[in-house]
Amino acid sequence: MIRYPNGSEGPVLPKKNKNPNLANAANRGMGLEAAINNANAYYNDKQIALITKRPTPINIVKVDYTKGARITDAYFEHQSTTDYNGIYRGRYLDFEAKSTRSKTSFPLGNISVHQIAHLKRVIKQGGIAFFIICFSVLDEYFVIDASYVIDCFENSAKKSISLETIKKVGCSIRQGFTPRLFYLEAVDQLYFKESLL
Amino acid sequence: MIRYPNGSEGPVLPKKNKNPNLANAANRGMGLEAAINNANAYYNDKQIALITKRPTPINIVKVDYTKGARITDAYFEHQSTTDYNGIYRGRYLDFEAKSTRSKTSFPLGNISVHQIAHLKRVIKQGGIAFFIICFSVLDEYFVIDASYVIDCFENSAKKSISLETIKKVGCSIRQGFTPRLFYLEAVDQLYFKESLL
Numbered sequence A, B: 001m002i003r004y005p006n007g008s009e010g011p012v013l014p015k016k017n018k019n020p021n022l023a024n025a026a027n028r029g030m031g032l033e034a035a036i037n038n039a040n041a042y043y044n045d046k047q048i049a050l051i052t053k054r055p056t057p058i059n060i061v062k063v064d065y066t067k068g069a070r071i072t073d074a075y076f077e078h079q080s081t082t083d084y085n086g087i088y089r090g091r092y093l094d095f096e097a098k099s100t101r102s103k104t105s106f107p108l109g110n111i112s113v114h115q116i117a118h119l120k121r122v123i124k125q126g127g128i129a130f131f132i133i134c135f136s137v138l139d140e141y142f143v144i145d146a147s148y149v150i151d152c153f154e155n156s157a158k159k160s161i162s163l164e165t166i167k168k169v170g171c172s173i174r175q176g177f178t179p180r181l182f183y184l185e186a187v188d189q190l191y192f193k194e195s196l197l
Helices: A020-029 A030-047 A112-124 A146-156 A162-168 A183-191 B021-029 B031-045 B115-123 B146-155 B163-169 B181-189
Strands: A049-053 A060-064 A070-076 A084-088 A093-101 A103-108 A128-135 A140-145 A160-162 B049-053 B058-064 B070-076 B083-090 B091-100 B105-107 B128-135 B140-143 B160-163
Touching: A030 A049, A030 A084, A030 A093, A030 A128, A030 A183, A049 B115, A049 B140, A060 B058, A060 B070, A070 A084, A084 B083, A084 B091, A093 B083, A093 B091, A103 A162, A112 A128, A112 B140, A128 A146, A128 A183, A140 A146, A140 A162, A140 A183, A140 B058, A140 B070, A160 A162, B031 B049, B031 B091, B031 B128, B031 B181, B083 B146, B091 B105, B091 B115, B105 B163, B115 B128, B115 B146, B128 B146, B140 B163, B140 B181, B160 B163
Parallel strands: A093 A128, B091 B128
Antiparallel strands: A049 A084, A060 A070, A070 B070, A084 A093, A103 A160, A128 A140, B049 B083, B058 B070, B083 B091, B105 B160, B128 B140
């Protein structure tokens, strides 16, 4: 099976919402990426933060200029970084979002060596690095510091992090309607506790 | 003529270097994007900074899964942000690189409204925002603060910034071999002068 940079099993194609009345119901079931993009649009719009998703890198093989530069042959490349970065409370943020259908643990096999290397560099430069982990079946989301995940990835014999541990080490993300995920509240808890007092 | 998000007149296709002995000579003539990517690779490798290029966003229309998920129809989208961002000296950096063949001034028509809006948000969030401007015929490069460019873009009757002004307001980028552009030296001059004393 081919794995795409965003961790999904296929490219995310733009969907046309034929019935706008279904938007509310659909909101709940939207994928992790859409939920984070929705939160980012909210945070950016409210000028709370400025966080963007890096586009999926695509390797272009052939372009048809007779059709106004239409790409006729290309393939997905692996993202050598994480999917999201930006600025919040004057600090550089960098994170990767991962989803699992497991109800008990997050499998580390989901993470690429490139992403670990990138997040280590972020930490080295003084940035804030974390993962957003979605337990899709449970409909629960967490922010967990990247250094903890990196440590497990590199030093632990276990190939996953239990939900129990994630609850202890990370911070649960409050869910709502606008935005769908209040993930910066969890970031506040983990990284800005002093400035909240 | 179609304009691509990176400001060039066509997609940047991966080039195969058939004769490695030509690499040195080719280095001088490399495009602005390649020169910045080269500098970023150097700075990232030396752990001086962590700056990445956002991939060009592509809208995928059709994927052929029988060929192992080959993209058979797609088109270039406009980047709604800038091309580069990252972290340096603990600060969030965000910039756009533009090239002109003019020998006397930089035409503001090169910049999109989206990029101006994005850079204003960066400044609002406390990030460092600038442009790298390349006078390709003169082989001269400058870093210029985004707030100056934004002000010209929004309030000036002129449709360009003269080279003379750029030399006064901005900072010239030293050129070398590895990296090709020492652009963070210019960033130091403009934004970190106090920490250099």
